[in-house]
Amino acid sequence: MQFQTPLIAATLIRRYKRFLTDITLPDGVEVTAHCANPGAMTGLMDQGARIWVEQNHDPKRKLKFSWKLIELANTHWACLDTALPNKLVAEALREGKIPELRGYSNVRPEVKYGENSRIDFLLQEPSRPDTYVEVKAVTLQRAPGLAEFPDSVTKRGTKHLYELIEMTRQGHRAVMLYVVHRTDCGKLAIATDIDPDYAKAFAAAHRAGVEMICYGTNISTISVTLANGLPVTPIE
DSSP states (O other): OBOSSOOEEEEEEEEETTTEEEEEOTTSOEEEEEEOOOSOOTTSOOTTOEEEEEEOOOTTOSOOEEEEEEEOGGGOEEEOOTTHHHHHHHHHHHTTOOGGGOOOSEEEEEEEETTTEEEEEEEEOTTSOOEEEEEEEEOEEEETEEEEEOSSOOHHHHHHHHHHHHHHHTTOEEEEEEEEOBSSEEEEEEOTTTOHHHHHHHHHHHHHTOEEEEEEEEEOSSBEEEEEEOOBOOOO
C-alpha cells in the first residue's frame, strides 16, 4: 500500500490526548498533527524522534498532517497508523499473499456478526466453511526482537476473541491475524502482564480452534506492505 502523497520528515515534540501530536516541520514551523493510534505507543513517543508525516489538502479536515512513521534504531521503522493493517490485509487477500487465507472467491470487509460487532473480513467459498478474520495492529516491543500485544488493556479485543470462539462453535473457521507494524521483530507474544483478561481469552480461543497467525511488514517512506509470517508464542 503506497502513501497517497510523499511523506515529510519532522521532529516529534509530544503526543497527547491520544490523537494529537505536536511536531516541528523541516522549516522550523511547529504544527499539530493527527495521530491515528489510540494505544499506549510505549517506546514510540520520545521527544526529538525523527518521524514522517503525510500532508492532506482536504479543506474539511482541521489537522493538515497525519503522523505515519517513526524511525527506530539500526535503520528500522515502525508505522503508527492503526487503520493501515486492514488495508494491507485487504490488498494481500486480493493478491493471494497470505497462504493460510487463499482460495476464497468472496472477500467481504466489515460484516456484522456477534454482539454489535463487525468482523474485519468474512471469506466465503461454496465448498468451504465461512472464515471470520479479525485483524490487530501490533507496535509494542519491550524485549529485542519480540513484538507483544496488546500495549494497553483492550476490552474490545477481548470481546472479539470470545466472538471468534462462538464462530468456531457454530462450525465456521475463525482466524486472529496480528500485523506487526515494526521491522525489528521476529516473533509475537501476548503481553499477559498488561492485560490478563485478554491473555485468558487468547488461551481460550486457541483451545477452541481459533487460528492465531502473524505477519510482519515492510515499511518505507513510500509504502507499507505485508512481509513474511512470524511465529506466535502460545499461552500454556
